[in-house]
Amino acid sequence: MKKTSVSRKLLSQVLSVYFILTFIVTVGQIAVEYFNAKEHIEGELKTLQKTFSGSLTRAIWELNSQQAVTIAEGLLAIPMVEGIIVRDENGQTITELGKQIKSSEIEIHYGTEGASLEENNSGLFGYTFPLIFEFSGRATQVGDVTLISSSDVIISRIEVGLYVLILNAFIKTTFLLMLFLRSFRLMLSEPLRTISEQIESFDIERLQNSKIDYEYEDENEIKVLTDAYNDLIDRLDIYNNKLDAAQKELLEANHKLDEQNLLLEQEVAKKTANLSHALLDLENQKQELEQSRNELRDEIDIRRRAEELLINKQRELERSLRELKQAQGQLVESEKMASLGGLVAGIAHDVNTPVGIAVTASSFLNEQVETLKRQFNEKTLSPKHLDKFLLEAHESNHLISSNLKRASDLINSFKQVAVDQTSNAIRTIELKSYISDIIKSLQPNLKQSNHTFHIECPEHIHMRCPAGAISQIFTNLIMNSVIHGFENKEQGKVMIKIEERSGGMLKMVYEDNGKGVSNEVLAQLFDPFFTTRRESGGSGLGTHITYNLVKQTLGGTIKAYSELGQGLKFEIEIPVNTKID
Structure with a gap:
């Protein structure tokens, strides 16, 4: 080895x-x-x-x-x-x-x-x-x-x-490495080699001559091991003497054990007879238990088949629910895109007007410049003509600047609102100015009427939230008032009041003075696909989308109050900073 x-x-x-x-x-x-x-x-x-x-x-x-x-x-x-x-x-x-x-x-x-x-x-x-x-x-x-x-x-x-x-x-x-090698050789390898050689000369017949003679004077673990070995030799010598005495006692004990074995064999024979009777009783009980087990197995099979039928029905119901949610999500996205499409068409029409005026003024200014250049070359330019040109140039430049600024304001308002409505990105907004931009972006849909909008909101409120959700909520509420509440009404009024609450919450109150709704309609107002204008192409998803945006996206609450002829009122509570899921 x-x-x-x-x-x-x-x-x-x-x-x-x-x-x-x-x-x-x-x-x-x-x-x-x-x-x-x-x-x-x-x-x-x-x-x-x-x-x-x-x-x-x-x-x-x-x-x-x-x-x-x-x-x-x-x-x-x-x-x-x-x-x-x-x-x-x-x-x-x-x-x-x-x-x-x-x-x-x-x-x-x-x-x-x-x-x-x-x-x-x-x-x-x-x-x-x-x-x-x-x-x-x-x-x-x-x-x-x-x-x-x-x-x-x-x-x-x-x-x-x-x-x-x-x-x-x-x-x-x-x-x-060099230090460890030298220390291990002097302090461990050499002493262990000396002890090993002496242990190999061990003789069971001469125990006292097999003791180890340790030459080193250090009181270390090897010295302790050597002393313990020598003590073991001494104890082993004593145990040998005791073993001889124990062998004699063992012989006497074996003789007494043989006598006890005879008595035990007779007792075992009696116990065996009693055990045979007990085994017969256990066999009868085993047959009864097997019969009960068979009956229980049949009942378990019946319950297992019933459970499999229930599981299949549950899977069919879950599949139907997933298909229904998918269809509902597609309808909601279609509604949002339709709303954005209308916003784009209206903004494009409103931007064309100031741009057209600016183009016309620019063309007129170019013609006047050509006329001035021709008069200058022909040396027929008079102070009167120059004054007239300067006046017309100033008016044309003012007309171009004011209309281009108007178009720029429309595009800037539309750009951020449109981007937000197609994105769920979270960003920080100044709430009052953002709501004003939303109303500006809806002006193409409102310019045929004389509806007024009043916003009461502190200037310092900044929200960190999905801005698209805020844009979609107020767009849906305003268009709901215009289409339903202000039907056959030229001058409607909308009041938007916002105030801060404790615990980092905001309370928003949206109220119009439209025709209101009945209690029956109010009870179904947030239900999907519920609309009172089905024959006019209404989808019934506007208020349902608003409800989901407030509850799920922003983590808030929304309630509606109304009576016929008394307008419609929405109370919304949402956190200032939307928690990211």
């Missing part, structure tokens, strides 16, 4: 643990250096946002792609920047330079803050920040920029530190 050295095994385990710990610590230090360098580079990438975002934003806003490319090339010249991606507000790539993370995989939504891109399999990482352009008091995202660096840049920065760490670990490991 192959011998295994305890000292060698112990030394190998100690050194293995030390090597592993040294390796882990070294790798940990390298990782710390790596991530510190990476964090520093990411900080430098974020610093570049403040330096270049303004010029890039201006270039993209002015559609100057060549200037954007030139700025991107300048950024790429920075050593830590190994790649750059510039995209417009639609996610279309303007330029891609250097090493790349696939731009098709970059899909980020943010406000004014950027976002770090995690390191991928190719060792690339980066930082993406939006390009925000402020115009007419509004902040608009015109695109985004992704600055890309790589692990090669990090390694080049920490290369010298890595060599120092590895050399330090190698020197310490070599020194400790």
Whole structure:
């Protein structure tokens, strides 16, 4: 049998643990250096946002792609920047330079803050920040920029530190290895070898001559082991003497045991007869239990078949419920898209009017410029003609500016409301101005009437919520009042009152002075597909969508109150900050 050295095994385990710990610590230090360098580079990438975002934003806003490319090339010249991606507000790539993370995989939504891109399999990482352009008091995202660096840049920065760490670990490991080898040989291997040789000469017949003679003076574990072995030899000698005496006593006990065995055999015969009778009784009871078990098995089979039938019915009901929910979701989306389509058509018609006026004024101004140029060339230009031209030019310029501003205001109001209605993205809104923008976007549907809208809302209320939900709620409520409440009524009034409550809640009261509804209609007001204008093409989903947006999307409550001829009133309570599920 192959011998295994305890000292060698112990030394190998100690050194293995030390090597592993040294390796882990070294790798940990390298990782710390790596991530510190990476964090520093990411900080430098974020610093570049403040330096270049303004010029890039201006270039993209002015559609100057060549200037954007030139700025991107300048950024790429920075050593830590190994790649750059510039995209417009639609996610279309303007330029891609250097090493790349696939731009098709970059899909980020943010406000004014950027976002770090995690390191991928190719060792690339980066930082993406939006390009925000402020115009007419509004902040608009015109695109985004992704600055890309790589692990090669990090390694080049920490290369010298890595060599120092590895050399330090190698020197310490070599020194400790030599120290352990010498100490184990002097303090463990040599004493154990001496003791082993003496133990191998053990003779059971001469126990006192088999004791160990330990030559070392140290009072250590080996000395304790030697003393214990010698004590064992002494005790073994004593036990041998006692064993001889015990053998004599055992012979006498065996003789008495034979006599007891005869008595036990007679007793066993009597017990066996009694046991046979008991076995017959158990056999009868076993047959009765088997009969009961068969009856119970039949009953279980009947119940199992009934359970399978119930499970099949339940699955059919669940499938029908899923199909019903899917159909309902499609109808809700169709209703939202129809509402957005009407909004687009109305805005397009209203924008055409000021744009047409601006085009007409611009054409007239061009004709007057040509006339002035001709008179100047023919030297027939008089002060009277010049004064007339200046007056007409001033009026035309004023007409163009005012109508273009009107068109811009319409487009800006429509743009954010339309985007919100097709998105569930959470963002911060100033509530009063946002509701005003919603009403502006609905003006094409309201301009044929003289309805008035009054908003009572503190200026400081800011909500962080899915803005599309707020837009859809007030759009549905206003159009419900216009179509149903103000039917055959030229001058309707709508009051929107908003106040803050404790616990971060808002109370919204929407009230019109329309014709109201009966108690029967009020009880079914939020039911899906319930409408009083089925013959006019109503879908019955407007108030149902509003109810779901308040309850599920915003986590609030909504109640309706009405009487015939007394108008319709909605009370809504929602949190200021919507909880993200």
